[in-house]
Amino acid sequence: MWAEVLIFLTFIFGFFIANLAVPDREMSEQENKSLQQLPKFSFEALFDKTFTKQFEDYTSDQFVLRDQWITLKAAAELALGKEENNDVSYGEDQTLIEGFTAPEQSTLDANMGFVNALVGNTDAEVYFGIIPEKSEIWADRFPARTPNDSEAELIEYCYGLSQAHNVDLLSPLREHSDEYIYYRTDHHWTSLGAYYGFTAVGEAMGLDVPALESYTDRRVVSDSFYGTTWSESGFSWVKPDSMEIFVDAPEGLEITSYPQGSPVEGKLYDESKLAVKDKYSMFMGGNCPLHEIVTGSEGTSLLIIRDSYTDSLIPFLLEDFSEIHVIDLRYYRMSVADYIAQNGFDKVLVLYSASTFATDTNLLLLSR
Incomplete structure (x- = not known):
């Protein structure tokens, strides 16, 4: 049991360190979108909740191996027989159709x-x-x-x-x-x-x-x-x-x-x-x-x-x-x-x- 807990904590800590070590990206070519950058802290932004929202977007957008996780999710959807991801269907001859x-x-x-x-x-x-x-x-x-x-x-x-x-x-x-x-x-x-x-x-x-x-x-x-x-x-x-x-x-x-x-x-x-x-x-x-x-x-x-x-x-x-x-x-x-x-x-x-x-x-x- 303790070995499993240790492996889990090591896994979490490893991702934490990786997120700190990997430089932030400005753009995701795969998603064709600009990625949220680290927001500037101010008490005004904290109290009106804009800082919290921007920081949540930042942690999501800059998550290490983000593109690979997105691909893994899409592959998992197909494996489960869903045949679509994010409202895009995976059709014949690798045709992607909405x-x-x-x-x-x-x-x-x-x-x-x-x-x-x-x-x-x-x-x-x-x-x-x-x-x-x-x-x-x-x-x-x-x-x-x-x-x-x-x-x-x-x-x-x-x-x-x-x-x-x-x-x-x-x-x-x-x-x-x-x-x-x-x-x-x-x-x-x-x-x-x-x-x-x-x-x-x-x-x-x-x-x-x-x-x-x-x-x-x-x-x-x-x-x-x-x-x-x-x-x-x-x-x-x-x-x-x-x-x-x-x-x-x-x-x-x-x-x-x-x-x-x-x-x-x-x-x-x-x-x-x-x-x-x-x-x-x-x-x-x-x-x-x-x-x-x-x-x-x-x-x-x-x-x-x-x-x-x-x-x-x-x-x-x-x-x-x-x-x-x-x-x-x-x-x-x-x-x-x-x-x-x-x-x-x-x-x-x-x-x-x-x-x-x-x-x-x-x-x-x-x-x-």
């Missing part, structure tokens, strides 16, 4: 009201698309009994209310569901998936859509991509994704971005992002309130109301438009209708993934 939860109908009614208000507030042609995610297209990869509502039903309902030109993204993605159209470790579509999304946009707008085989510059730019779903899951042993570029930046392309309100030179591909955890931000440099793209091509002008799926779709549109502007409603707070009128856009594309459209509270800005 189930889709349908919103209240009133939320969809309100968001579609905002889209329709934009249609009524502008003379430009407005196109509207909801991108189905891998929880819909790759639903057969889910483990059995995983909760997952139908995105197809959501799309059908919203398109029934829409007064815009609807873009059928569901059909081409279903047709090519056996291809590598979504990242296994991330929630986005791949560049191949974005191409099939482009075919849907092109069909709706009457554009000439090049055949897949015509993209002779197609190349892999990373074979070590681990996305946000991987970071949430704890399933650290799965194989990484690869990332591709189909379209090189053409000569004459000019991109002006406004990340903090002032103009800076933007990039179609910021390949420096391939050296960081969030490799998907290579496309257009990641989230930004506004991009202005002058393509060097002849054609009409387009405004895109985007979520992050759109960033990998934009390269396919460059040949069809002389100018493309991209607005993110999370950061751009001005009137969209006024922006359209001031710039004289011919077409507007409102394009969101299903889960973002179901939860975004910023769509009301379309009605202003």
